[in-house]
Amino acid sequence: MANYQPQMTNAGIHRLHKTTVIDENGESREMALTGERPLTIYLNTIEIVTLMTLGAQPELLTLGYLRNQGLVDKLDDIESIQVDWDVEAVAVTTRTPKDNINELTSRRTVTSGCGQGTMFGHVMDSLSDLKLQCPRFSAESLYAVLKALTEYNEMYKQAGAVHGCALCEGTDIQIFVEDVGRHNAVDAISGWMWLNNIKGHDKVFYTTGRLTSEMVIKVAQMQVPLLLSRSGVTEMGLKLAQQIGIGMVARAKGRHFLVYNGIEAFQLPQTAN
Numbered sequence: 001m002a003n004y005q006p007q008m009t010n011a012g013i014h015r016l017h018k019t020t021v022i023d024e025n026g027e028s029r030e031m032a033l034t035g036e037r038p039l040t041i042y043l044n045t046i047e048i049v050t051l052m053t054l055g056a057q058p059e060l061l062t063l064g065y066l067r068n069q070g071l072v073d074k075l076d077d078i079e080s081i082q083v084d085w086d087v088e089a090v091a092v093t094t095r096t097p098k099d100n101i102n103e104l105t106s107r108r109t110v111t112s113g114c115g116q117g118t119m120f121g122h123v124m125d126s127l128s129d130l131k132l133q134c135p136r137f138s139a140e141s142l143y144a145v146l147k148a149l150t151e152y153n154e155m156y157k158q159a160g161a162v163h164g165c166a167l168c169e170g171t172d173i174q175i176f177v178e179d180v181g182r183h184n185a186v187d188a189i190s191g192w193m194w195l196n197n198i199k200g201h202d203k204v205f206y207t208t209g210r211l212t213s214e215m216v217i218k219v220a221q222m223q224v225p226l227l228l229s230r231s232g233v234t235e236m237g238l239k240l241a242q243q244i245g246i247g248m249v250a251r252a253k254g255r256h257f258l259v260y261n262g263i264e265a266f267q268l269p270q271t272a273n
Contacts, residue, residue, distance in 0.1 A: 003197045004076040011083035013037070013055040034162055036180050040089045043071060044097045054162065054179045057188050058083045061179070062090045064191030068218050071101070075194055127217060127244065132225040134247035134262035135202070139269055142249060142257055144171045145204060145228065152176045165189055166206040167198075167224070174198070182209030186218045193222060200224035207231075211250055211260075216240040226262065228252055233260050 017033040040050040041062055048071065053061060059081045066072045072094060083090045148171040152164060165185035166176040175192050177185040186207070193200065200223040207215065211229045213236040219227050220240075226247040233250045238260055241248040247262025259266050 003195065005195065006075070006078040007080040007082075008059045009081065009083045011055075011059070011085060012057055013085060015054045015056050034180065037085070038088050039083070041065065041092065042089060043092045043101070044094060045091075046101060051184060052180055053184050055085070056179070057177065057191075058090060060177075060188040060191035060195070061184055062092060062191070063194060064187035064189065066092065067194050068187055068190055068221050071098070127220055127240075130220055130244055132201075132220065132223065132245040134225050134245060134265040136265050136267055137204075137226060137247065137249075137262075138267040139257075142228065142252060143255065145206065146252060146254075147171075148173055149176075149206060163207065163209040165208075167193070167200075168204040168206060169202060174203070182207055183214055183218070186215065190218065190222050204228055210234065211237045211241075211248060213237050213240050216244070216246060216248075220244050220246060228257075 013035070015035045017035055018030055019033050021029055021031050023029055035054050036052055037055045038050050039053050039055065039058055039061070041048045043066065049065070051061065051065070062081055062083075063078070066078075072078060072092075077094050077096055079093045079095055081090060081092050145168050148168070149166060152166065152173065162178045162180055163182035163185055164176060164178045165182060167174045167189050175189055177188045179185040179188065186205075189205075192198070203224050204226045205219045205222070205224045206228045208230045209215065210231040211227060211233045213234065216227065216237050217240065225245070227241065227249070229250045230253055231250065233248060238248065240246075241261045247265055248260040249257050249262075250260055251258045
């Protein structure tokens with residue numbers, strides 16, 4: 001049986017732009033610029049939030065945001081997602097609007113995510129009983145994932161100013177998303193998983209950004225038990241990973257990485273006698 005698909009636009013926009021700069025030698029050079037557009041989400045005519053985004057996959061971003069914020073419970077409750085860049089907005093229509101939508105959106109925390117991400121207070125409450133099991137992993141398995149990711153990060157290579165996130169199953173990169181904020185990229189992946197009924201229990205989540213509490217919460221909601229980052233870790237991010245049971249590996253670049261959580265699941269390299 002095919003997965004339910006709400007009616008959606010396909011309104012991704014061009015992400016790269018050009019500008020002329022002068023380098024340190026006074027020479028003129030043409031450089032690529034990362035696009036950035038505001039996108040305001042309306043849920044049944046109620047304004048929820050304005051996100052700053054590349055605009056490459058606005059429907060998936062909207063879908064994942066609503067899912068991760070707990071503002072829509074079931075995919076088949078969504079009738080349509082309509083993006084209109086002329087007014088820089090996306091209109092989401094559901095079959096059964098939540099009666100407590102004002103209560104759910106009343107406690108809002110501006111997070112440390114690039115472009116000022118937001119988390120609603122009730123989301124943290126919903127994770128109090130969530131427990132995940134970090135899978136066994138090794139240095140070689142991490143190196144293999146990092147190697148598989150080397151052909152991605154195209155936007156970053158050309159223009160910088162973006163974060164990349166990926167959902168990996170072994171060395172298979174199932175989806176890779178770049179956006180101006182890592183919270184946008186992870187929301188878009190969450191939306192893709194929801195739309196395609198993809199489970200997270202056997203996956204690894206990779207990000208170029210730092211592992212904050214927001215990132216851990218979003219990955220936990222996706223049921224992904226192992227988190228891999230090229231960047232660092234915040235104290236609250238680590239505490240949440242420990243509480244939930246998510247393996248946390250950071251500063252992963254080249255042949256180096258640091259295991260912050262899930263040490264008991266890490267298979268130490270075998271040394272010669």
